[in-house]
Amino acid sequence: MKMLSLAIALSTVLSATLGANTAQANPARDAIVAAFAAQAKAENPSFAGFSAAAGNTLFNSTHSGGKPDTPSCTSCHGTTPFATGETRAGKVIEPMAVSKNPGRYTDTEKVDKWFFRNCRSVLGRECTAQEKGDYLTYMISQ
Amino acid sequence: MIRFLTLCGLLAVLASPAMAGGPFPPITSEAVKTECAECHLLYRPQMLPAKSWAAMMADLANHFGEDASLAPGTLKEVTDYHLAHASDVDQPRRAKKFLAGVDLSNPPMKISDTPRFIRKHDDVPVAAFTSKAVGSKSRCQKCHTKAAEGNFEDDFVVIPGYINVFGVLVKKVWE
Numbered sequence: 260m261k262m263l264s265l266a267i268a269l270s271t272v273l274s275a276t277l278g279a280n281t282a283q284a285n286p287a288r289d290a291i292v293a294a295f296a297a298q299a300k301a302e303n304p305s306f307a308g309f310s311a312a313a314g315n316t317l318f319n320s321t322h323s324g325g326k327p328d329t330p331s332c333t334s335c336h337g338t339t340p341f342a343t344g345e346t347r348a349g350k351v352i353e354p355m356a357v358s359k360n361p362g363r364y365t366d367t368e369k370v371d372k373w374f375f376r377n378c379r380s381v382l383g384r385e386c387t388a389q390e391k392g393d394y395l396t397y398m399i400s401q
Numbered sequence: 402m403i404r405f406l407t408l409c410g411l412l413a414v415l416a417s418p419a420m421a422g423g424p425f426p427p428i429t430s431e432a433v434k435t436e437c438a439e440c441h442l443l444y445r446p447q448m449l450p451a452k453s454w455a456a457m458m459a460d461l462a463n464h465f466g467e468d469a470s471l472a473p474g475t476l477k478e479v480t481d482y483h484l485a486h487a488s489d490v491d492q493p494r495r496a497k498k499f500l501a502g503v504d505l506s507n508p509p510m511k512i513s514d515t516p517r518f519i520r521k522h523d524d525v526p527v528a529a530f531t532s533k534a535v536g537s538k539s540r541c542q543k544c545h546t547k548a549a550e551g552n553f554e555d556d557f558v559v560i561p562g563y564i565n566v567f568g569v570l571v572k573k574v575w576e
Contacts, residue, residue: 328466347466348441349540372472379468 287365288357292395294367298388306389314397317390318355324383332381340401356401364395425495425551432478436471442542445551446486447496448512450505454483457510465511465539513538524570525560534561 292309300306318332318340328347329335336344340356354360364370370391378386386394425445428434437443446454458480461469471479484490488500502516509515518538529535535543542548547557563570 326463326466326468346440347537347539349536349543350438350440350442368472376468376470379462379470 285361285365287367288363288395288399291364291367291370292392292399295388295392295395299392302388309389309392309396311393311397311400313390314393314395317394318397322382325379325381326383329377329380332377334381340398355398357399358401363398370395423552423554424547425553426493427551428482430478430482432475433482436475436479440467440469441539442548443551444512444541445495446483447488447491447493448499448515448518449487449510450489450500450503450508451484451487452505453508453510454480454487458483511538526563526570526572528572529560529563529570532562 296306296309299309318336321330323330333344335346336342336352336355341354341359343354344352346352353363355363357363374386374391378384378390425447428443428445433446434443449457457464458476461471461476486496488496488503489505490496499515499517503509512518522538529544530538541553544558544560545553546559547554558565560570562573562576564573565571
């Protein structure tokens, strides 16, 4: 019985992983995540991979240290990765979730530009490679 | 003869589209069109003097409450374009209108602080700017329906929650 439930659990995880991969795989995006992984490893020898849960927390938390008008990612991006957001100047921001917006995170320059700006706006510092990878992993899973 | 020439000149000026208002000249820099419009309406370089643009572009890391840093090459292109088309540099009549009354020793950093903006909006209630549908003075496009094309003419203004009755703004209390 234990064996069976283990098998079921394993197959669920596998199909979920495979499903996610087939739905959201993109060579350019994979390369961006891989580059952050390499960087994270260089920054921290005990790097143990990226975490969608940590990315979720990063996205939804209210941070201090950044600029007062933008304490959270959700200050401008929608309240969920599936919602559209709005810049403070009133421009629509397309959803962050890859399932909603398959073109997301496929252009290295764009990814670097917005992490640089928005981490400084929201956190008051640049993000670590770990944080960037967690964030992307979360958005890719959504 | 001189009087006749003056009259001709006057007629030519009156007949020119610039005199009748009309939109701002199109923005020809791809960098400006892309980078500036990612976060906000494409404001026109002719709306502020060069000194304001120079100060703004030198501190994009603190851009009205956000970090809007650009890569060095892009920054130079965006800065140069604004300096070349600033209200005290560019030739179109629109630029001159935005320059009128501006103190060049201490120029405004916001378009909404220029004398022209203030004068043109002096009949608009504060509540019309702060309403949920508009939000702030930075959001030109919420009322100027052709703002993205550089057209801010009165004919294309629709203020959410208000109607214009013979030039007087009336709040739609029934909504």
